[in-house]
Amino acid sequence: xxxxxxxxxxxxxxxxxxxxxxxxxxxxxxxxxxxxxxxxxxxxxxxxxxxxxxxxxxxxxxxxxxxxxxxxxxxxxxxxxxxxxxxxxxxxxxxxx
Numbered sequence: 001x002x003x004x005x006x007x008x009x010x011x012x013x014x015x016x017x018x019x020x021x022x023x024x025x026x027x028x029x030x031x032x033x034x035x036x037x038x039x040x041x042x043x044x045x046x047x048x049x050x051x052x053x054x055x056x057x058x059x060x061x062x063x064x065x066x067x068x069x070x071x072x073x074x075x076x077x078x079x080x081x082x083x084x085x086x087x088x089x090x091x092x093x094x095x096x097x
Contacts, residue, residue, distance in 0.1 A: 055079050
């Protein structure tokens with residue numbers, strides 16, 4: 001379905017503006033939660049590798065990006081490179097919501 005993402009409020013962060021409609025395609029959600037321990041057991045039993053642990057393939061990424069987007073450097077095409085953004089300073093974890 002569709003929902004309104006972001007905000008036009010004067011205190012909204014720059015990356016939250018403008019408010020805009022987003023369409024989310026269908027997805028599966030389980031009736032029960034899965035703990036980290038249960039997921040770890042599943043990974044050990046099946047050898048499952050998460051998206052974050054896989055090296056991205058340019059052809060898979062390319063079709064998800066606007067036409068003409070340049071290929072990222074090989075140094076970014078590593079497991080986790082497209083999912084996690086490192087920082088060289090502390091990350092504040094306060095929640096002001």
